[in-house]
Amino acid sequence: MKLTPKGQATRQRIIEGAAEYLRGNAPGAVTLDDVGAVTRTSKGQIFHYFPDGKEGLLLAVARHEADGVLTDQEPHLSALDSWESWIAWRDAVVARYQAQGRHCPLGALMDQMSGSPGTAEVITELLAQWQRAIRAGVVSMQASGQVRAELDPDRTAAAFVAGIQGGVQVLRATGRSDQLEAAFDLVLDYLRGA
Amino acid sequence: MKLTPKGQATRQRIIEGAAEYLRGNAPGAVTLDDVGAVTRTSKGQIFHYFPDGKEGLLLAVARHEADGVLTDQEPHLSALDSWESWIAWRDAVVARYQAQGRHCPLGALMDQMSGSPGTAEVITELLAQWQRAIRAGVVSMQASGQVRAELDPDRTAAAFVAGIQGGVQVLRATGRSDQLEAAFDLVLDYLRGA
Numbered sequence: 445m446k447l448t449p450k451g452q453a454t455r456q457r458i459i460e461g462a463a464e465y466l467r468g469n470a471p472g473a474v475t476l477d478d479v480g481a482v483t484r485t486s487k488g489q490i491f492h493y494f495p496d497g498k499e500g501l502l503l504a505v506a507r508h509e510a511d512g513v514l515t516d517q518e519p520h521l522s523a524l525d526s527w528e529s530w531i532a533w534r535d536a537v538v539a540r541y542q543a544q545g546r547h548c549p550l551g552a553l554m555d556q557m558s559g560s561p562g563t564a565e566v567i568t569e570l571l572a573q574w575q576r577a578i579r580a581g582v583v584s585m586q587a588s589g590q591v592r593a594e595l596d597p598d599r600t601a602a603a604f605v606a607g608i609q610g611g612v613q614v615l616r617a618t619g620r621s622d623q624l625e626a627a628f629d630l631v632l633d634y635l636r637g638a
Numbered sequence: 639m640k641l642t643p644k645g646q647a648t649r650q651r652i653i654e655g656a657a658e659y660l661r662g663n664a665p666g667a668v669t670l671d672d673v674g675a676v677t678r679t680s681k682g683q684i685f686h687y688f689p690d691g692k693e694g695l696l697l698a699v700a701r702h703e704a705d706g707v708l709t710d711q712e713p714h715l716s717a718l719d720s721w722e723s724w725i726a727w728r729d730a731v732v733a734r735y736q737a738q739g740r741h742c743p744l745g746a747l748m749d750q751m752s753g754s755p756g757t758a759e760v761i762t763e764l765l766a767q768w769q770r771a772i773r774a775g776v777v778s779m780q781a782s783g784q785v786r787a788e789l790d791p792d793r794t795a796a797a798f799v800a801g802i803q804g805g806v807q808v809l810r811a812t813g814r815s816d817q818l819e820a821a822f823d824l825v826l827d828y829l830r831g832a
Contacts, residue, residue: 546758555749564740567811575817602820607797610804610821617761623769626796627804634828 447493455493455504458483463505467549471502471556502553503562509550510570514577516540521574524581525588530635534628538621541612548616571609575601582635592637604631641687649687649698652677657699661743665696665750696747697756703744704764708771710734715768718775719782724829728822735806736815745810765803769795776829786831798825 447455461483466474476490476498494500514521517540520533557563579601585591611624641649655677660668670684670692688694708715711734714727751757773795779785805818 564811599820602817603824606804606817606821607801609807610800613803623796623800626793627800630797
């Protein structure tokens with residue numbers, strides 16, 4: 445669907461309003477009437493922008509939240525070119541997920557949409573972008589001689605993604621960030637050659 | 639509820655039948671009638687053993703599947719006392735999750751039961767047991783001088799748990815095991831002091 449700039453703005457307003465509402469309410473129980481009420485949009489308008497109804501809207505919200513996962517890691521994630529940046533990134537990610545605690549909006553959406561078409565794609569694309577950004581950081585540290593050349597940037601970035609993802613999952617289940625912090629610190633130690 | 643040995647056997651039969659049925663069917667759509675049919679049990683019997691109905695039964699199945707996560711890692715997980723054991727453990731876990739692919743029975747149950755009382759406890763206990771077993775392996779490698787004494791066994795075990803958990807989550811979303819393998823190999827390299 446080709447939207448005018450005004451249409452795009454309305455669509456974005458619905459997504460952001462729905463995202464905010466969903467941060468405080470379980471996705472399963474949310475109705476299009478709820479979304480209409482909080483975004484002051486009619487049901488006809490919602491169906492205009494999201495012809496699949498709730499499923500399409502939830503997918504757009506998931507994409508929006510997935511973008512947020514990466515932008516919340518900036519400015520560190522795009523500039524991992526010194527040890528200070530890596531530490532600042534680690535601290536920012538840990539603080540963000542500690543603040544979030546057990547309630548992960550993207551995770552709750554994914555649980556709800558488990559198996560829906562499009563969901564796996566949103567997550568796959570998020571993970572790939574994330575891993576590329578970390579990989580670029582490893583490569584830049586190698587270029588400046590701060591990380592040994594023989595280290596494999598792809599596997600190191602993949603291990604970071606696994607460790608952070610798993611640490612966040614553990615935090616969601618247990619409320620504790622020990623595993624997240626341990627994963628970060630171990631991979632950072634490995635990167636340093638400590 | 640105190641059960642006779644026969645009662646315990648019936649309860650266990652219902653759990654195992656439901657677990658098997660749930661491996662092929664989405665937990666959200668499964669009814670107690672389905673479980674009754676596949677386990678040849680009356681609804682009255684199911685409610686006798688699971689007074690909370692479906693929620694209590696799903697929780698018991700989740701506990702059963704969580705036990706399976708650890709027993710599937712034996713005999714390696716309880717005997718991580720040589721590099722051969724660590725490698726055999728790594729290979730067994732990777733092969734198990736590759737075979738499972740996108741469909742994780744415990745994960746699907748957890749998605750469905752997200753927020754239900756008891757769910758967090760099942761996962762917390764699973765993760766704690768898992769981490770203790772890995773920690774014991776690190777300590778035994780240190781006792782035999784195969785791993786340097788200054789390495790922190792708790793943090794190393796916590797990083798393993800995060801990496802494996804995250805790797806499995808990524809595999810569920812993308813169908814690929816690269817992140818799982820990278821996490822294992824990186825923590826093993828770190829353990830070896832490579």
